[in-house]
Amino acid sequence: MRALPKPSKTTTAGGPGKRSARQGGALTPYLFIAPALVVYAAFMLYPLARSVHLSLFDWDGLTLATFVGFGNYTDIFADARLRAAFGHSLSFIFFYAVLPTAIGLVLAAVLTRAKVHGLPLFRTLVFLPQVIAMVVVSVAWKQIYAPDGGLNTALRAIGLDVLTRPWLGDYAFSLPAVGLIGTWVSTGLVTVLLLAGMSKIPTEQFEAARLDGAGAVREFFSIIVPAVRAEVTVALTLTIVASLKTFDLIYMTTAGGPGSSTTVPSYEVYRRAFETGQVGSAAAIGVTLTALIFVITLGVNRISERAA
């Protein structure tokens, strides 16, 4: 008698499952997905496919297009301006990703070792550049870099007049000047990400290392860095992708200039498609940029998996 309620319970537990399958029908999941899929396909997948198609043509946006095969892609290697654009992207990876990760690692490590008050406030502050529109960031930094702006004024004040220059209009200095804006934006994101990772390291590990006579430097390389490998991967992926997509910053600060000294692929997509009438070439750059983002995202993740 005591065994009786049990099977009846399982039937009620199994019943709803079966009923819901019948009640919903096989179409249900598709009906839930359909609205999202329609918009996503129409405004993302279809244009992406059209980009690939357009990239095979020479087209000025008005007259008849001519098929050129992979001509627009080989141009990326042949055209000096485009080669430079992709080259600048590599420099931006240094400024947006590598430098902030290096700074963030040291900064977060120092802050993790010691319990300091005000860490939450600090976290809120350093993350702030992430939420400010890049257009606004550009306006602020243009003031700093202007010929009579904050940076030159500061340099003159400490007697370093020889160093003053129109930072964004200088062939040699415009690229690092723009790059450092990226460093300013990225560092907070990376630091907060790494702080979160480091807070999970058990304190005993530090104590054990201290007992073994390890100094701060050894502790950094043998405990902290290995422990946050996953966070470093995420940080690098995010910042590298952000550096490859830099558009508003270039549009607002230098428009690729002086000459082509700060142009980047995303700016070339815009310039060619909407200013100089090289639509096919613009599409090819966009597709190449996307492929690059895929390869780098997969590559960084693969390397970190292997190292783990």
Added chain:
Amino acid sequence: MKVSSTERTLNYAILIVFSLIVLTPIFSILVTAFGPANAAAAREGSFHPGNFAEAWVQGRFGQYMATSVLVAVIVVTLAVTLSILAGYAFGTMSFRGEQVLFYLFLLGIMVPSEAIIVPLFFDLRTLGITDTVWAVALPQVAQSVAFGTYWMRAYFKGVSPSVMDAARVDGASKTRILFSILVPMGRPAITTMIVLMFMWTWNEFLIPLVMSPSGEFRTAPLGLAFFQGQYTQGTALLAAAAVMVALPVVVLYFLMQRHFIKGMLEGAIKE
């Protein structure tokens, strides 16, 4: 852990130096925004909150802000609704082609605007909808839906099955379970998603720039870019306009920084 007082002092020094590096550009734009707009104004004093009113009128920011709000409302409402529906299916049901469809959405998180903007402009121009809110909003809905579906799927996967089973026993339909149990329960996850989508939409530049060639339908960041073209760099009015464009997201950030930081760190693969 024991830390010497020198090390402690050093730590505070580092905190302060980095905070200053972050704050200097922000502070300098605020100072400029409240500063004198011209020589005549400089003679009247050094504090000029009137710059904001003047930039608002001269730069037509009233109109641009309204446009930005309209775009943000459309993008966030549509993207959140569609993402919840799709995420619900991916997170709680199993069906044919589930993996393929999910990876298709995941792809969209990585695709940059640069990859779709060229054909989008020419195709939407052919359809005659450039210079309308739809050309600016719908591509951003698509981008946000890719992220949102991924985000909501993770939330629905995390919901204990017993919650749904209990509701099913009571005879609730799938739609009913979603809207009267799971959505109210998932308020934190949904809030984070709304906050992120609002920020991305408000700050977006390339799509509104390209999709409104006549300038008839300009969002606030675009308005700022064109305002910069009219005013030589460094003027008080430009700085005041920049502050106004940044303000809505910055205020939201300080109100909801937990949601912001958590969301950016967890779901940030969108960028």
